[in-house]
Amino acid sequence: MKTIRIGTGAGFSGDRIEPAVELAKHGEIDYLIFECLAERTIALAQQAKMRDPQAGFDPLLERRMRAVLSVCRDKGIRIISNMGAANPVGAAKRTVEIARELGLTGLRVAAVQGDDVLDILSPDTFHIDEENCALRDFNKQVVSANAYLGAGGIVDALVAGADVILTGRAADPSMFLAPQIFEFGWEMDDWTRLGRGTLVGHLLECGGQITGGYFADPGIKDVPDLARLGFPIAEITENGNAVITKLGGTGGCVTAATCKEQLLYEVHDPKRYIQPDVIADFSGVEITEIGPDRVAIAGGNGFQKTGSLKVSVGYVDSCVGEGQISYAGPGAVARGRLALDILHQRMELAGICCQEIRGELIGVNSVFPQAEPADDAPGEVRLRFVVRTDDLATAARIGEEVESLYLNGPAGGGGVTKSTREIVAIVSGLLPEGHLKTHFEMMEA
Amino acid sequence: MVQLRDIAHSRTGDKGNISNVSVIAYRAEDWPILVRQVTAERVRDHFGTMVRGEVLRYELPQIGALNFVMHDALGGGVTRSLALDPHGKCLSSLLLTLTIEPIHT
Numbered sequence: 308m309k310t311i312r313i314g315t316g317a318g319f320s321g322d323r324i325e326p327a328v329e330l331a332k333h334g335e336i337d338y339l340i341f342e343c344l345a346e347r348t349i350a351l352a353q354q355a356k357m358r359d360p361q362a363g364f365d366p367l368l369e370r371r372m373r374a375v376l377s378v379c380r381d382k383g384i385r386i387i388s389n390m391g392a393a394n395p396v397g398a399a400k401r402t403v404e405i406a407r408e409l410g411l412t413g414l415r416v417a418a419v420q421g422d423d424v425l426d427i428l429s430p431d432t433f434h435i436d437e438e439n440c441a442l443r444d445f446n447k448q449v450v451s452a453n454a455y456l457g458a459g460g461i462v463d464a465l466v467a468g469a470d471v472i473l474t475g476r477a478a479d480p481s482m483f484l485a486p487q488i489f490e491f492g493w494e495m496d497d498w499t500r501l502g503r504g505t506l507v508g509h510l511l512e513c514g515g516q517i518t519g520g521y522f523a524d525p526g527i528k529d530v531p532d533l534a535r536l537g538f539p540i541a542e543i544t545e546n547g548n549a550v551i552t553k554l555g556g557t558g559g560c561v562t563a564a565t566c567k568e569q570l571l572y573e574v575h576d577p578k579r580y581i582q583p584d585v586i587a588d589f590s591g592v593e594i595t596e597i598g599p600d601r602v603a604i605a606g607g608n609g610f611q612k613t614g615s616l617k618v619s620v621g622y623v624d625s626c627v628g629e630g631q632i633s634y635a636g637p638g639a640v641a642r643g644r645l646a647l648d649i650l651h652q653r654m655e656l657a658g659i660c661c662q663e664i665r666g667e668l669i670g671v672n673s674v675f676p677q678a679e680p681a682d683d684a685p686g687e688v689r690l691r692f693v694v695r696t697d698d699l700a701t702a703a704r705i706g707e708e709v710e711s712l713y714l715n716g717p718a719g720g721g722g723v724t725k726s727t728r729e730i731v732a733i734v735s736g737l738l739p740e741g742h743l744k745t746h747f748e749m750m751e752a
Numbered sequence: 753m754v755q756l757r758d759i760a761h762s763r764t765g766d767k768g769n770i771s772n773v774s775v776i777a778y779r780a781e782d783w784p785i786l787v788r789q790v791t792a793e794r795v796r797d798h799f800g801t802m803v804r805g806e807v808l809r810y811e812l813p814q815i816g817a818l819n820f821v822m823h824d825a826l827g828g829g830v831t832r833s834l835a836l837d838p839h840g841k842c843l844s845s846l847l848l849t850l851t852i853e854p855i856h857t
Contacts, residue, residue: 346768347831437768521763528761564761564776567815571774573765575821577810594815606814624832665834673835674842677800693834732832735768 311490313483313507314540316375316388317341318514320348320365324374326515326538326557331378334540334554338486339379341371341388342479342512349476350621350731352393353451363394364401364473372405372471380411380470387461387482391473393451395420398473399750406752414752417469419460421745422476424618424738425452435620437734442620450731451621454738457583457612459495460745461485467749476619478583480508483541491545501585502609503547506592509580510551510569510604514538517551517569519559532558548605550597561600570594583616583740585609615737624732625662625695628702630709630725631669634717635687640680642717643668643688649716650692653708663695690720695730702727757848760786764844769829770821771803771840773847777816786818787811789852795820798850799843820847 314336316327320343331339343365356363365371368390379386391398399418406414430443438445453476462485464472474482487493487504495501510517518539519530537557543549553561570589574580580587588608595603634642647666654661667673669689671680692709696702706725713720756762756775759782765772775790777783792809805823812819826840827833 524761527757563815564778567776567817568761568763568774570815571765571772571776571812571817571819572763573767573772574819575767575770575772575808575810577812577819590812591814592812627834663834667836669836674837675846676802691836695834730832733768733829 308544309491310542310544311338311486312336312540312542313338313340313486313511315340315342315511315514315538317343317371318512318516319343319345320367322514324371326536327371328374328378329554329557330538330540331375331382331384336384336540339375339384339386340482340511341386341390342482342514343367344389344392344476346619346733347621347731349392349453349619350451350733353621354731356393361397364392364398365390368398368401369405372402373409376406376411376414377409380414385465385469385486386471387485389474389477389482391418391475393423393475395473395475396748399748402471402473403750403752411752414471415469416471416473416750416752417464417467417747419456419464419472419474419477419745419747421460421743422453422456422474424454424743425449427742428452428618428738433738434736435734436736447622447624449620449622452618454616454618454743455583456616456745457481458485458488460747462489464747464749465489467747469749479512480505480582481584483508483511484584487543487547495584498585498609498611500547502587503607505580505582505585505587505609506589506604506607507541507543507549509587510566511539511541513569513572515559516572517565518553518561519565522565522568528564530560534558547607548603551602551604552600561602563594563596563602566594566602566604581613583612585612614740616740616743617735618738619733619735621731621733624730626697626699626702626727626729627693627695628705628727629691629693630706630723631689631691632709632712632720633687633689633722634720636719639686639688640668640671640684642719643690645717646690646712646720647692649712650708654694657704657708659694659704660697660701661694662697666692699727699729753851754854755848756790756850756852759852759854760848762844762848764841766826766830766839769826770823771825771843773820773822773844775818775820775847780816783813783816785852785854790818790850792820794850795847798847799825
């Protein structure tokens with residue numbers, strides 16, 4: 308039976324680069340896939356592209372490509388990535404330039420487009436789920452709208468012979484599903500196999516999160532050598548079942564437990580993992596350790612796709628101002644609480660218009676708001692006071708109020724930091740897939 | 753009484769303003785304990801005011817796992833939350849402090 312090997316080169320935009328190089332050199336893989344786009348990244352990238360039409364793709368594209376392009380060309384490994392972000396064509400052009408500098412003449416780079424739907428969303432019929440209103444009635448400055456594309460456009464580029472494929476917003480598992488469809492000749496309505504391929508993609512898309520990253524809990528769940536964590540490889544057979552493994556000699560571990568944690572990561576109803584290509588069903592998945600760092604995955608399934616694509620809409624939401632200050636020694640918690648009380652009063656006395664206020668003591672209740680300090684209260688706390696405001700000028704006043712605690716607040720406060728930021732947030736809705744057209748542009752080095 | 757941490761492990765994921773937390777038995781024989789004692793109601797009570805919407809529980813017996821989906825749980829979601837941990841990544845560790853009666857019935 309035919310088998311292909313897919314490796315993950317990155318599980319998020321800031322991920323380590325060496326594990327991808329190791330996989331390309333020694334992993335005997337056919338495909339190297341870099342998942343680098345979070346929910347909001349593309350909205351920020353759209354803003355960068357508005358300021359500079361050449362920008363808007365992943366800032367680490369250059370370093371990643373320089374690290375792997377030559378070895379991938381040597382070994383015939385094809386690269387797929389959503390590092391195109393808001394500008395897949397710009398990313399492809401830059402990749403071609405890098406390939407030429409590296410002497411990789413003839414390397415074929417495809418830019419998959421069609422996810423940018425800002426201009427085609429109907430103000431009347433596009434419904435924003437979170438606000439339960441039509442786009443027309445969404446009273447915010449919209450900066451981006453990107454649909455989660457399925458595997459189709461990537462498959463088309465593979466058929467056309469692309470060595471490197473750069474997309475914008477594509478569903479993460481679809482980047483991994485595409486080479487399986489292409490290699491095994493799966494039909495686009497073979498829901499069982501598309502479901503299994505999506506399962507493999509879901510397991511691989513977060514890179515080291517299935518090879519022992521984000522797993523260690525010393526004394527309970529120990530993981531060796533996280534500083535040299537190896538990224539995952541899936542060995543996939545024509546029927547869509549797979550073995551998850553990693554390169555020998557790298558850090559981390561692949562066990563049934565690491566695979567189970569990743570199986571449910573960011574999943575709601577496991578029977579209905581809704582993707583552009585298929586509704587994947589993870590409810591019957593069987594996970595079996597078959598050797599050291601080798602775990603067999605079987606029992607994935609799928610059902611007919613919905614025919615709609617999720618669209619993420621980026622908008623300018625609000626501004627945020629923040630200040631922090633530390634208290635230490637006996638009574639640190641009490642002094643921190645007094646300082647918080649002063650800040651809450653100051654918002655009113657100074658007439659600062661606040662949409663939302665959050666005040667907390669890091670070390671006591673910053674993660675779990677209702678937590679109470681134990682009898683052995685921490686010997687130091689850091690106060691964090693953060694406020695949502697209408698504009699940046701108001702946001703700046705929050706840090707100023709925290710800073711004024713130096714001379715006007717409780718004893719012994721130190722180490723003030725302050726910051727402001729503009730918030731681009733995301734809401735979402737559904738678009739019938741027939742409303743957009745996916746296509747690709749091929750370039751050659 | 754033991755802590756949930758003694759018999760299960762957990763990971764949190766986020767989508768918009770919805771958090772999901774898996775609870776996975778280390779040993780198959782502890783799966784019935786999870787099913788009986790780690791209910792959606794207990795999880796909701798445990799997180800208190802942090803979770804404002806409904807909590808749904810899904811069961812995956814063949815891998816000994818529960819999946820809790822908690823709505824309106826992330827202060828508006830990672831893109832706008834004022835929280836220091838806007839993804840709610842730390843929630844899994846907090847859930848593992850739940851107390852469990854280690855009795856198989």
